[in-house]
Amino acid sequence: MIKLPLFRNRLQNIFDCFGKSxxxxxxxxxxKILVNINDIARLAGVSKATISRVLSRSPHVNESTRKRxxxxxxxxxxxxxxxxxxxxxxxxxxIGIVIEDIANPFFISISSEIEKILYEKKxxxxxxxxxxxxxxELEIVQSMIxxxxxxxxxxxxxxxxxxxxxxxxxxRPFILMNTFSEDPDVNYVSTDDIEGGKLAARHMxxxxxxxEKIILVTGYEHQNLSRRMEGxxxxxxxxxxxxxxxxxxxxxxxxxDGLAIVPTILMRSKLKSNxxxxxxxxDDIAMALQEGLLQNGRTLPEDIRxxxxxxxxxxxxxxxxLTTVEQSQKDIGIIAAxxxxxxxNNPLKEVKQYLLPPRLILRDSNP
Amino acid sequence: MIKLPLFRNRLQNIFDCFGKSxxxxxxxxxxKILVNINDIARLAGVSKATISRVLSRSPHVNESTRKRxxxxxxxxxxxxxxxxxxxxxxxxxxIGIVIEDIANPFFISISSEIEKILYEKKxxxxxxxxxxxxxxELEIVQSMIxxxxxxxxxxxxxxxxxxxxxxxxxxRPFILMNTFSEDPDVNYVSTDDIEGGKLAARHMxxxxxxxEKIILVTGYEHQNLSRRMEGxxxxxxxxxxxxxxxxxxxxxxxxxDGLAIVPTILMRSKLKSNxxxxxxxxDDIAMALQEGLLQNGRTLPEDIRxxxxxxxxxxxxxxxxLTTVEQSQKDIGIIAAxxxxxxxNNPLKEVKQYLLPPRLILRDSNP
DNA sequence: TTGAAAGCGTTACCAG
DNA sequence: CTGGTAACGCTTTCAA
Numbered sequence: 001m002i003k004l005p006l007f008r009n010r011l012q013n014i015f016d017c018f019g020k021s022x023x024x025x026x027x028x029x030x031x032k033i034l035v036n037i038n039d040i041a042r043l044a045g046v047s048k049a050t051i052s053r054v055l056s057r058s059p060h061v062n063e064s065t066r067k068r069x070x071x072x073x074x075x076x077x078x079x080x081x082x083x084x085x086x087x088x089x090x091x092x093x094x095i096g097i098v099i100e101d102i103a104n105p106f107f108i109s110i111s112s113e114i115e116k117i118l119y120e121k122k123x124x125x126x127x128x129x130x131x132x133x134x135x136x137e138l139e140i141v142q143s144m145i146x147x148x149x150x151x152x153x154x155x156x157x158x159x160x161x162x163x164x165x166x167x168x169x170x171x172r173p174f175i176l177m178n179t180f181s182e183d184p185d186v187n188y189v190s191t192d193d194i195e196g197g198k199l200a201a202r203h204m205x206x207x208x209x210x211x212e213k214i215i216l217v218t219g220y221e222h223q224n225l226s227r228r229m230e231g232x233x234x235x236x237x238x239x240x241x242x243x244x245x246x247x248x249x250x251x252x253x254x255x256x257d258g259l260a261i262v263p264t265i266l267m268r269s270k271l272k273s274n275x276x277x278x279x280x281x282x283d284d285i286a287m288a289l290q291e292g293l294l295q296n297g298r299t300l301p302e303d304i305r306x307x308x309x310x311x312x313x314x315x316x317x318x319x320x321x322l323t324t325v326e327q328s329q330k331d332i333g334i335i336a337a338x339x340x341x342x343x344x345n346n347p348l349k350e351v352k353q354y355l356l357p358p359r360l361i362l363r364d365s366n367p
Numbered sequence: 368m369i370k371l372p373l374f375r376n377r378l379q380n381i382f383d384c385f386g387k388s389x390x391x392x393x394x395x396x397x398x399k400i401l402v403n404i405n406d407i408a409r410l411a412g413v414s415k416a417t418i419s420r421v422l423s424r425s426p427h428v429n430e431s432t433r434k435r436x437x438x439x440x441x442x443x444x445x446x447x448x449x450x451x452x453x454x455x456x457x458x459x460x461x462i463g464i465v466i467e468d469i470a471n472p473f474f475i476s477i478s479s480e481i482e483k484i485l486y487e488k489k490x491x492x493x494x495x496x497x498x499x500x501x502x503x504e505l506e507i508v509q510s511m512i513x514x515x516x517x518x519x520x521x522x523x524x525x526x527x528x529x530x531x532x533x534x535x536x537x538x539r540p541f542i543l544m545n546t547f548s549e550d551p552d553v554n555y556v557s558t559d560d561i562e563g564g565k566l567a568a569r570h571m572x573x574x575x576x577x578x579e580k581i582i583l584v585t586g587y588e589h590q591n592l593s594r595r596m597e598g599x600x601x602x603x604x605x606x607x608x609x610x611x612x613x614x615x616x617x618x619x620x621x622x623x624d625g626l627a628i629v630p631t632i633l634m635r636s637k638l639k640s641n642x643x644x645x646x647x648x649x650d651d652i653a654m655a656l657q658e659g660l661l662q663n664g665r666t667l668p669e670d671i672r673x674x675x676x677x678x679x680x681x682x683x684x685x686x687x688x689l690t691t692v693e694q695s696q697k698d699i700g701i702i703a704a705x706x707x708x709x710x711x712n713n714p715l716k717e718v719k720q721y722l723l724p725p726r727l728i729l730r731d732s733n734p
Numbered sequence: 735t736t737g738a739a740a741g742c743g744t745t746a747c748c749a750g
Numbered sequence: 751c752t753g754g755t756a757a758c759g760c761t762t763t764c765a766a
Binding site for chain 1 (some may be wrong): 415444446447448449450451454455459470471475476479482491493494509510512513515530533617646658681684686
């Protein structure tokens with residue numbers, strides 16, 4: 001019977017051996033497979049401090065011994081443990097991304113921009129979605145803290161959600177994304193959604209026909225949406241169209257919600273006979289409405305004109321390419337990543353608050 | 368001048384203090400902010416072993432002291448470091464996902480299925496894309512090894528890419544996804560692509576009109592694609608249509624490639640006057656072709672009929688909803704995750720090789 | 735039920 | 751340029 005201080009672990013180590021070709025006979029004879037810095041040190045006949053130096057490309061190591069050691073490292077397929085390294089260095093080289101929905105094309109393109117930059121700067125990313133649930137959002141942030149992420153990019157459910165408060169309170173580096181904050185100490189990058197709402201309204205108004213219905217469709221009660229709505233209403237008011245003349249369908253959150261509301265809209269707004277212009281505060285839902293209306297035999301854009309919001313990749317590829325208000329996912333991603341990296345390296349850097357300008361994109365759905 | 372053994376780290380720790388509300392005065396007076404297991408132990412007047420026990424819900428701890436300690440933990444917002452925990456436990460509760468393109472809707476839906484299961488089982492996931500580059504694929508796997516992931520789900524560029532070989536050689540748990548392997552020791556979950564190609568061919572053949580051109584459009588040379596092509600050709604041959612009667616456009620990899628090839632197809636296959644049926648081995652590219660053909664004034668599906676492959680979420684929402692061969696992203700994701708988790712917990716478990724049946728989905732593009 | 739102490743695999747300080 | 755060694759923050763064994 002083998003008797004070792006940490007027997008269980010050793011056993012696991014031995015288990016791991018199945019299917020491996022063994023390079024380090026010496027280590028193997030001791031029932032050990034995974035190579036670590038000590039093994040390499042012993043093999044090279046130097047101290048592990050030296051190995052550590054070649055691992056981190058320190059200049060303070062003789063060129064010839066560096067080469068010799070590097071060869072031993074390569075030959076044995078030694079991969080230094082980031083766990084140990086990070087524990088020792090007190091940083092993990094990973095940053096946490098918290099978004100609302102990982103399947104949302106809008107966030108996907110932002111994330112992929114972020115990833116490019118982080119990859120370049122040798123950072124990893126950890127990504128998780130809150131599903132518009134405040135508890136889950138908090139849980140995610142806590143879990144990321146346990147994982148020792150170096151900083152956060154978070155699209156919070158609200159700028160004063162508990163998760164954000166926790167980040168603030170514990171002084172961890174973070175950037176708010178797609179949300180703006182009244183707090184002058186908080187870094188954020190967002191789009192000027194009031195302006196965005198106005199852009200949509202102005203275009204819609206310029207194309208408005210006689211007796212045409214104006215319809216507004218919105219999703220989750222979120223700061224962004226309120227601002228888009230607000231801008232929309234403000235412009236319309238400036239043209240003498242009051243809020244009660246605009247039919248408002250709320251809480252249409254998913255593609256399927258969008259499909260499901262179509263019969264109601266058709267009936268309530270009497271769209272069988274009337275023409276209409278619809279502003280929908282997200283492209284994803286806009287596509288659902290479009291689909292539903294087409295299925296119900298309406299012709300677009302002749303009968304019903306649609307304006308969306310976001311300009312996701314797919315907006316130009318859907319049934320009737322969407323006229324929409326663009327938020328540049330590329331810019332948001334790049335700025336968020338760059339700012340966070342700076343913030344991590346210099347916690348005293350000045351606060352930056354970006355409110356990016358939206359842009360109207362004309363396509364067939366409301367030409 | 369402060370003199371401490373690890374001065375730089377302490378300094379960083381002090382830096383971190385800005386903007387924090389301080390709970391632990393004692394620790395603070397020592398220039399220390401981040402609470403750790405020792406602080407809690409000291410505060411509770413017990414050893415850190417006991418703290419560790421309440422953290423891991425060990426039954427061997429007095430109920431009253433457990434409660435007392437838990438309160439101290441909560442009050443101080445102590446989040447145990449997973450870095451340290453994982454280093455000590457020799458596992459990370461993280462699994463690595465390696466795919467070819469993170470922006471590909473097909474992989475996105477698979478990943479989100481995987482995430483659901485992992486979340487439930489308290490695992491984290493780390494995801495990265497190889498961009499069809501073998502070197503990058505290997506790099507990613509190495510980096511994940513350094514991050515001590517417990518296992519891999521990999522959609523490899525080829526079943527015998529270096530990355531897979533490395534995984535095999537070092538005996539790490541992994542599941543191949545979207546690829547099958549001749550090696551009887553390798554776990555995989557994939558779709559029967561030969562059958563898929565046949566399904567497409569059978570449907571196309573059944574709708575074929577007189578003098579209609581048959582066109583095949585394929586992307587990256589990948590095992591999957593070859594098999595889809597193979598199935599397609601086999602069925603056609605069984606009906607007396609030889610390979611040289613089928614025009615084949617290769618290496619169409621991205622949406623933009625798809626748009627770009629349209630003029631060539633129109634010209635080379637004389638589609639201005641001829642009718643045609645096209646099989647494209649991915650929905651994403653199928654949508655691009657569709658778009659390009661529409662822009663060139665062809666009417667679909669009257670002039671040209673299209674069959675895609677994958678059945679991604681968007682296939683039913685694009686310009687002309689796509690007839691396509693479905694690979695169930697949900698099934699693939701669920702099976703891959705479950706199998707890997709089992710494999711991690713029991714390295715000796717029997718090998719499972721899944722070849723899931725594809726399914727033809729009829730929509731407007733080739734009704 | 736508890737505590738002491740030996741790990742886990744690195745890094746970084748100090749001395750030589 | 752190199753080595754010895756404390757430290758990082760936990761878990762696990764063993765003994766009490």
